[in-house]
Amino acid sequence: MIASAPIVVVGGGLSGLVAAHLLERLGLDVLLLEARDRVGGRILGLAAEVGGHRFDLGPAWVWPAINPRLAKLLDAFGLPLFAQHSAGAGLVEAHAQTVRRHATGFMQQPPSMRILGGTAGLTDALRASLSRTRILLGARVSGLTAGPAGTVVVEFDCTARGERCVASSVVLAVPPRLLAASLHWTPPLPQALTQRWQHAPTWMAGHAKLLAVYAAPFWRATGLSGSAVSQAGPLAEVHDACDAGGGHAALFGFVGVPVEWRRRMGRDALIAAALAQLARLFGPEALAPRAVHLQDWAEESDTATPADAQPLSAHPHPIDPGLPAPWADRIHLAGSEFASEFPGYLEGAVVAAERAVESLRHTLSMRTPDGASGTTG
């Protein structure tokens, strides 16, 4: 039974999909367990009415100049990039709702690039590349037990039924805070380690993004770039979210209102206030979107915990992916927050997956034929 036990990858976000892709290329048998009814995790696209374009409700920007692993992956899947639109004037809105126009939009350095068709094209391509990996959606992992000969018994709920399977090894591609909040370990992890994970914010998990889709990019016609920063809110930062040709037109904004206020205001009031703000900034056409979508990541229990409602004070720091015995050789930590470089970002998701697969490959090469590890644990 143990010889035929698969490698179990927990989490089907970018990191889990990259890990499964690499494991499959090593010829290994993989079972991927994903809690949601879709893969992608924090990568989520809203399909445009026509055509294949998807507006990004999660990550939209990549920086190939400083994200080499992500750039290589995008290149391998033939996914072209285009520059974030920033030509035209930028706007600054003060507390009192007075708006100042700046001659240029706000160029990011290095320039932000976007994936043609939307970021979800990357997770689609990865999923399509998995020809032998079994993917179970709606499979929320709740417990891990160290079994005989280096195995792990993985407990999960699938369509409201408790299930379990035996894994020869496990790749966990779930943010540390969620791991600490939702997984039961037998034997338990040291308390100090769980506490470190509890204190590790999941990048952008407390954020909300508002997307307003329009018939045309009307702001460009008056020389505006679509970018704005605001102290008045509710959107703290606004950007052009059109596709490469501008045919699918949209603006997106990061909501600057904290989670508790968002809950008190309610979705409808928040959307109305955001549209009124877009009209102050870009003109009355902003009040007539074709569609408007508020994606509040703080309300997604497979991304955020209550602790993520606290505003982030800094960019994430790398978290040590080391585990004590008996877990060290059985569990390999992927997930962007565990990356040594660019933790929290798409690049980090790839970095962490590559490292986890390399650590797993090394462990397998040390195992004796009965499955026991030649090293510790």
Ligand SMILES: Cc1cc2nc3c(=O)[nH]c(=O)nc-3n(C[C@H](O)[C@H](O)[C@H](O)COP(=O)(O)OP(=O)(O)OC[C@H]3O[C@@H](n4cnc5c(N)ncnc54)[C@H](O)[C@@H]3O)c2cc1C
């Ligand atoms: C609004 C927003 C904007 C962002 N903008 C950018 C950007 O512009 N550029 C950038 O580089 N990054 C950005 N990011 C960060 C980027 O999205 C993440 O770094 C990346 O998607 C993380 O991938 P991941 O696979 O590590 O984690 P996740 O995408 O969080 O994937 C984890 C997966 O595990 C699943 N899961 C959770 N618990 C369980 C369980 N118990 N059992 C089974 N499955 C489970 C989840 O459903 C999820 O699919 C943004 C994020 C957000 C939310």
